Amino acid sequence: MKRSLLIGLLAASGFLTATVAKAETVFLSTQLRPIEEATAVRNVILKGLAAPVEYVVEEPPQFAVRMEAERQAGKHTISLVGALHGELSPIASKDGFVPLDDLAKQLADNGMPKALLDLGKLGKDKQQYIPWMQATYVMAANKQALQYLPAGADINKLTYDQLIEWGQKMQTETGQPRIGFPAGPKGLMARYFQGYFYPSFTGGVVRPFKSADAAKGWESFKKLWAVVNPNSTNYNFMQEPLLADEVWVAWDHIARLKEAVASQPDQYVIFPAPAGPKGRGYMPVVAGLAIPQGAPDETGAKGVIEHLVKPETQILTARNVGFFPTVDAKLPADIEPGIAMLAAGVQATQQAPDAVISLLPVGLGDRGGEFNKVYMDAFQRIVIRGEPVTDVLSQQAASLSKLIGDTGAPCWAPDAPSQGSCPVE
Amino acid sequence: MQNDKSWIPYVLIAPCVIFLALLFLLPLVQTIWLAISEGGMPSLANLQTMAGDLNFRSAIRNTFLLTLAVVPIQIMIALAMGSMVAKVGAGRETILWIWTIPLGISDLAAGLVWLSILQNSGYLNSMLFTLGLMERPANWLSYQTPIALFFAIAVAEIWRGTAIVMVIIVAGLNQVPKEFGEAAEVFGAGRWTRFFRITLPLIKPALQSALILRTVLAFEVFAVVYALGGSNMPVLVGEAYTWQNQNQNYGVAAAYAVLIMIISLAATFVYLKAVRVDPERLP
Numbered sequence: 226m227k228r229s230l231l232i233g234l235l236a237a238s239g240f241l242t243a244t245v246a247k248a249e250t251v252f253l254s255t256q257l258r259p260i261e262e263a264t265a266v267r268n269v270i271l272k273g274l275a276a277p278v279e280y281v282v283e284e285p286p287q288f289a290v291r292m293e294a295e296r297q298a299g300k301h302t303i304s305l306v307g308a309l310h311g312e313l314s315p316i317a318s319k320d321g322f323v324p325l326d327d328l329a330k331q332l333a334d335n336g337m338p339k340a341l342l343d344l345g346k347l348g349k350d351k352q353q354y355i356p357w358m359q360a361t362y363v364m365a366a367n368k369q370a371l372q373y374l375p376a377g378a379d380i381n382k383l384t385y386d387q388l389i390e391w392g393q394k395m396q397t398e399t400g401q402p403r404i405g406f407p408a409g410p411k412g413l414m415a416r417y418f419q420g421y422f423y424p425s426f427t428g429g430v431v432r433p434f435k436s437a438d439a440a441k442g443w444e445s446f447k448k449l450w451a452v453v454n455p456n457s458t459n460y461n462f463m464q465e466p467l468l469a470d471e472v473w474v475a476w477d478h479i480a481r482l483k484e485a486v487a488s489q490p491d492q493y494v495i496f497p498a499p500a501g502p503k504g505r506g507y508m509p510v511v512a513g514l515a516i517p518q519g520a521p522d523e524t525g526a527k528g529v530i531e532h533l534v535k536p537e538t539q540i541l542t543a544r545n546v547g548f549f550p551t552v553d554a555k556l557p558a559d560i561e562p563g564i565a566m567l568a569a570g571v572q573a574t575q576q577a578p579d580a581v582i583s584l585l586p587v588g589l590g591d592r593g594g595e596f597n598k599v600y601m602d603a604f605q606r607i608v609i610r611g612e613p614v615t616d617v618l619s620q621q622a623a624s625l626s627k628l629i630g631d632t633g634a635p636c637w638a639p640d641a642p643s644q645g646s647c648p649v650e
Numbered sequence: 651m652q653n654d655k656s657w658i659p660y661v662l663i664a665p666c667v668i669f670l671a672l673l674f675l676l677p678l679v680q681t682i683w684l685a686i687s688e689g690g691m692p693s694l695a696n697l698q699t700m701a702g703d704l705n706f707r708s709a710i711r712n713t714f715l716l717t718l719a720v721v722p723i724q725i726m727i728a729l730a731m732g733s734m735v736a737k738v739g740a741g742r743e744t745i746l747w748i749w750t751i752p753l754g755i756s757d758l759a760a761g762l763v764w765l766s767i768l769q770n771s772g773y774l775n776s777m778l779f780t781l782g783l784m785e786r787p788a789n790w791l792s793y794q795t796p797i798a799l800f801f802a803i804a805v806a807e808i809w810r811g812t813a814i815v816m817v818i819i820v821a822g823l824n825q826v827p828k829e830f831g832e833a834a835e836v837f838g839a840g841r842w843t844r845f846f847r848i849t850l851p852l853i854k855p856a857l858q859s860a861l862i863l864r865t866v867l868a869f870e871v872f873a874v875v876y877a878l879g880g881s882n883m884p885v886l887v888g889e890a891y892t893w894q895n896q897n898q899n900y901g902v903a904a905a906y907a908v909l910i911m912i913i914s915l916a917a918t919f920v921y922l923k924a925v926r927v928d929p930e931r932l933p
Contacts, residue, residue: 286895410876458792458793458882459792469771471770609793
């Protein structure tokens, strides 16, 4: 009696999970993880879809492990993934995604910029992911800092020399280093070097890694670092030290400044990163949507992608989570003031006459982490440990050269295109 | 005639042996293979990458320095606590209970507790500022103050990890018969003589267990360091974590894991030889 009851229960629960798994399209994302954002995705952004979608979030390292495990096991539960360009690249390098060329063509016809769509090819012939949302990095300053701005400096056209002068002035007047960078273990400092520092000082990322321009840039960065808060090597999200008043001027990803700006929009200003001798480097951040090979519900996943890239949904996304549209969609005037400020900062960055756009690394496969390490190790050795610039650059250039050679990645903008793997000159 | 029942113990321990073999030995072998192979072929590339890495030397140095600083102090404090509580009559259980509170706190939580004390806007700076001892908040945990950072991590580790040593030592002290001490006292032995000549030799097995356990755990220190120092103070487990998660190079992470295991095994071996225990006193 008892036994049959147990079997019945087991069968029933098995039946239940089977039907649930069948009915729902599982959407796994490394983005929009905080509970408020995930709730907004579930209750607002994904609302209005005919078929139910199960929105699940995972931290990037676990995401990589899970995708690899499903690929190796050949047992797929996930129909749709949403992740950053760099997180999708290792999976695409193992042919883990269903090509999405039809969708891409449709979106190109509807006005999605070609440059953006091409990023989704990840250096391959076929479309690997569909650009979902974009963001970039900007500077934020507490309004208390503005009184120390050097005479004649325009905050929207700041140069590195002016930033250094600004920092020195704040240091002498307030007795504390007031500039901050997210150089902590989970901070995005590597992106600063790849997308902002190198393009601004050398006009490239890989090719001029150890050039004389780069060496000059590092010398100037050392001067800047002298007026940077030494706790920067512990900062991961700059909104925290900004809100704690530890730091007045900071560079970070807009999503990592959002909390400060959204909670006190009157207290902060948002402006583009400074310009160096070669221009004003900046790097877009792109999150993409992709369908894993063997996805249980490919059709459902395509439906979700189509829904997410509709202009209305894209505006809803910007309004709720502060990532900006990848399609042609105007943000409404009544958007939250913090998000409007960030949007204005992003626009000022993109439209700066001296802007040098730096694309995300393409073709590095699963070596993206080690690519970041090259830049962070150079920073660690030159700036933190004070080792001689040229020695460090030539040693790190050797690791960079080996890494790029191993992956065979061709140059990406702003480096000049290459035949074969990108050379370190 | 009595049945031969010598097989019973083997059957009884079999589930646990199989369990450990499946969930411990198998992953161990896989990890070792991951560390010494590349693309399915034996290779020393991962070990070379590890040894040539920027943080390798400092991670080894910091881990060893931390172990050398923390373990002896923990043993001394635990011995002192154990000896003190031995003289207490009423309320002994309550005191022990309070002393073991840190045991129930996860190491990351312990790190965060100390972070809230030592960070710029933390309790220590607030207190010093209120007392007028400093003009502005000082940095204790930055790369510019490596000694303060080391000291902070050592204090946090001592606070967190002494309780386990004390529990083992109190258990050891409980087994020492009172008569030995009393007899020695009759013959005129002082407190210190009794401690060094009678108590310490008699609790050697407990001491050995405590040393092995604490030292192995000290080599595996991670969460407290990560919470307080981030990447400012590299340690071995922290490097393994970074290679696994940030750099996504599982081979080098496995190489670090194997290195930590070898160091722990070597330390255990040294203790087994150095703190020799009379076989008759083994449980």
